[in-house]
Amino acid sequence: MGLRWLGWAVVAAVALALPQVLPLYFTHLVLLTMIYGLSAMSLDLLAGYTGLTSFGHAAYFGAAAYTVGILTTQHRVPPALAFPAGVAAAAALAAVYGLLATRAVGVYFLIITLALGMGTWGLAYRWSSVTGGDNGLPGIPPLELGLPWSTSDPKHLYYLILVIFCLAAFLLYRLVRSPFGLSLRGIRESEGRMRMLGYNTWLHRYVAFVVAGTFAGLAGSLYAFYNRFVSPPDLHIAASAEAVLMVILGGAGTLFGPLVGAGIVVFLRNLVSAYTHRWMLILGVVFVLTVMYAPQGVAGGARALWARWRGRAVTPPVAGPGKEPVAER
Amino acid sequence: MQFWLTQLLNGLSFAALLFLLASGLTLIFGLMRIVNIAHGSYYLLGAYVALTVVQATESFLAAALAGSLTVAAVGVVMQRAFLSRFYRAEQAQVLLTMGFSFIFADLALWIWGGDPHRLPTPRALAGSVDLGLTFFPTYRLAVIGVGVLVALFLWLLQERTRLGAVVRAAVDDQEMARGLGIHVDPVLTGMFAVGAALAGFGGVMGGPFLGVYPGVDSEVLPLAFAVVIIGGLGSLKGALVGSVLVGVLDNLGKALFPELSYFTLFVPMAIVLAIRPTGLFGRA
Structure with a gap:
């Protein structure tokens, strides 16, 4: 127990010291990691804990970001109101989409979330008079919440986002770990058995869906105020797929794994962009390599390598929790 | 009246294109349970390859052949070397095809650049036809005809040939088909190639009126998905009905609510899903 507290104290100290020690650019990358990480963690609630992989998660992130963008740039709503409005919009969208998606499970769930995500992207892309179409919405104001300290200083903004991230992570x-979370895991392992035990499994899946969308919305609201610009790529299927990649890279069904996955993607993208314009190509290759060699994430992949090096039998790779093992044919 | 007829015909020509895409998507899903995100890339690649060939040879027919066959080859490599190793692991397959769609999109941008292109309309099909009430481009009428022919061909293939019987057996119970001594694997690869070729051919056929440009892959893919979700995953009949529905509705949406056109499609999809989660002709 003592060791665990020590670990958390070290993490907290590093998080607090970061913007003081590291250059601004790294602080920026860490902030992006927290924002995308929160979105990926919320997706993990569905993909990892409930066994429902949503391929349209960027829709809720984007709905919140666009709500913030539309309210602040076109209606001059103060940030303190636009921020929760973004989260509420994401929750409302998830509540509607969830009704359609959670009627299905497995591959049907996957394809329905995919299609709903693509439709939402289409709305942002084509509804130019409201969303700015392809040009997006520039000029979102900074996140002034009426706090005694100004958030136009990037260091102050870092601490504000850090606090919001930690609160959200604590809630997740x-x-x-609540009885609700345990029932989600039960549904992932065997929905039929849970239903037999008297659980309303549909309601559990639906609530998980809406909660995940709401937390993605929180990340989206933060993103809009941090980036101060939203555009259709923010809710493209590529963004949804990146969120799934973050979950898998970090290890599905672990709460902080997706944060690590987000860090890998954010840092890799910035590293690659320094040398070449071919990020999409590299990202595609990362997808293929992850599926082929690290379906259980970097930790799982490293463990498999280690076991092979030690000459032990390698446990067969599994395509995410609750799924059938990957069979060689 | 003239407005509605034009919209209907526009919608039907678009529906024919969608059918070329969606029939492959639904065939591949029905046989292999693969949700192929790279299907939009096949459309894109088909159109780009055709563009290069038509510029070199000035023959639309050669371009159509080259576009379809190249994409079929790409599909075979994807299926044999990658997807067949992840049978029934749907999440892995989606991520894999997603990765390929990024790779193809970026490679196409690298090779053909970011400018929009348009395939030339074949000379024999230039101009328009007098339909009494209105004039309509000959090429678009021809696209409708091609769509009908392909649908007929696929239906005959599936219902009237030995190969079709094998395909139906593999859809119903793949293990049993294997147990009966049917070589299922070459059939799977072959049907994957057919599905990919149809999508590539769709790109060629759409080239003269929709054009080809970076991003067209992710514009047609949602429509193809809407078609198979409405029609039911794995059902050819569903792909046909869904294509007509989505094609016509999309055109009406574009004419009546241009800004919401994309989204108007998802309303019928939502209604179908609410009543029948597996689509009109789908099976659980």
Whole structure:
């Protein structure tokens, strides 16, 4: 127990010291990691804990970001109101889409979330008079919440986002360890058995869907105020797929794994962009390599390598929790 | 009246294109349970390859052949070397095809650049036809005809040939088909190639009126998905009905609510899903 507290104290100290020690650019990357990480963690609630992989998660992130963008740039709503409005919009969208998606499970769930995500992207892309179409919405104001310190200083903004991230992560942590979180895992393992035990499994899946969308919305609201610009790529299927990649890279069904996955993607993208314009190509290759060699994430992949090096039998790779093992044919 | 007829015909010509895409998507899903995100890339690649060939040879027919066959070859490599190793692991397959769609999109941007192109209309099909009430481009009428022919061909293939019987057996119970001594694997690869070729051919056929440009892959893919979700995954009949529905509705949406056109499609999809989660002709 003492060791665990020590670990958390080290993490907290590093998080607090970061913007003081590291250059601004790294602080920026860490902030992006937190924002995308929160979105990926919320997706993990569905993909990892409930066994429902949504391929349209960027829709809720984007709905919140666009709500913030539209309210602040076109209606001059103050940030303190636009911020929760973005989260509420994401929750409302997830509540509607969830009704359609959670009627299905497995591959049908996957394809329905995919299609709904693509439709939402289409709305952002084509509804130019409201969303700015292809040009997006520039000129979103900074996140002034009426706090005594100004958030136009990037260091102050870092601490504000850090606090919001930690609160959200704590809530998610409590959620996955609550009886509700345990029933989600039960549904992932065997929905039929849970239903037999008297659980309303549909309601559990639906609530998980809406909660995941809401937390993605929180990340989206933060993103809009941090980036101060939203555009259709923010809710493209590529963004949804990146969120799934973050979950898998970090390890599905672990709360902080997706944060690590987000860090890998954010840092890799910035590293690659320094040398070449072919990020999409590299990202595609990362997808293929991950599926082929690290379906259980970097930790799982490293463990498999280690076991092979030690000459032990390698446990067969599994395509995410609750799924059938990957069979060689 | 003239407005509605033009819209209907526009919608039907678009529906024919969608059918070329969606029939392959639904065939591949029905046989292999693969949700192929790279299907939009096949459309894109088909159109780009045709563009290069038509510029070199000035023959639309050669371009159509080259576009379809190249994409079929790409599909065979994807299926044999990658997807067949992940049978029934749907999440892995989606991520894999997603990765390929990024790779293809970026390679196409690298090779053909970012400018929009348009395939030339074949000379024999230039101009328009007098339909009494209105004039309509000959090429678009021809696209409708091609769509009908392909649908007929696929239906005959599936219902009237030995190969079709094998395909139906593999859809119903692949293990049993294997147990009966049917070589299922070459059939799977072959049907994957047919599905990919149809999508590539769709890109060629759409080239003269929709054009080809970076991003067209992710514009047609949602429509193809809407078609198979409405029609039911794995059902050819569903792909046909869904294509007509989505094609016509999309055109009406574009004419009546241009800004919401994309989204108007998802309303019928939502209604179908609410009543029948597996689509009109789908099976659970």
